Amino acid sequence: MKVIAAHGIDGATTRRIAEQAQAPLATLHYCYHTKEDLFADVYDFVARRFRDVVKGSAPHADPAATARRLLRGLMECYLESADFAATALELISWARRQHEDRGIRVYDEAVEATRTVFRDMVSTHPLEAETIDEIAYVIATLADGFALNWLTYEDRSAAVKQMEITASVLDSWLAVRLESAPAALG
Known part of the structure; x- marks a missing residue:
């Protein structure tokens, strides 16, 4: 993550990665046949981290409190590690360029x-599918905007x-x- 965050995908050479890991280059090549295989593992780590943040942030008393906690959890994850934020955004962009479906998949996940x-939460707090989609979209958009701003200024x-x-x-x-959202149909 540190090498990708500092140098981007193109600058994340296996030599730099081995140096950062304090491992022999041959060991890196033994474990990963291609740089893409190595990036796939980093990519999977990033995806797991997002899932862990979501799981660790919910559920709460009601949809609004849950949404706030999810957004805060994502922003805290980015704030905790600028390297993670930079790597996540870099990998999603790279995967989207190289392997269209994979770049979309991590975001979709x-x-x-x-x-x-x-x-x-629908059994206790009825929400329509459209409202759920909108909440997820707004949380993702706000968290991503926060990450970009944090990475830009690092203040x-x-x-x-x-x-x-x-x-x-x-x-x-x-x-x-939520005030204007109709209740989900039972």
């Missing part, structure tokens, strides 16, 4: 994990304040959307 949290104190602003945007949208 993260959004689907979010949808599942809200689908699981931790500003980022902490921006987390509150981002959360307030979600709160405002949820207040309007």
Whole structure:
């Protein structure tokens, strides 16, 4: 992750990766036949991290509290590690360019994990499928925007304040959307 974050995919040579890992280059080549195989493992790590954040952030008392916790969990994950944020965005972009479906898949998996949290709440908090899709989209959009801003400026104190602003945007949208959302059909 550190090499990809610092040098991008194209600059993440096996030599740099081996140096960062403090491992012989031959060992890296023994474990991974191609650089793409190595990136696939990093890619899977990133996807698992997103799923873990979603699972660890939900469920809460109601859809609004759950949405806030999910967004905050994603933003904290990015804030915790600029390398993770940079690597996640770089890998998704790279995979999208190289292997169209794989780039879409990691993003879809993260959004689907979010949808599942809200689908699981339907028995106690009726939500239509469209509303669930919208909530997942808004959370992803706000979290990604936060990550890009954090990576651009890397100002931790500003980022902490921006987390509150981002959360307030979600709160405002949820207040309007959930108030106007019809209950799911039983």
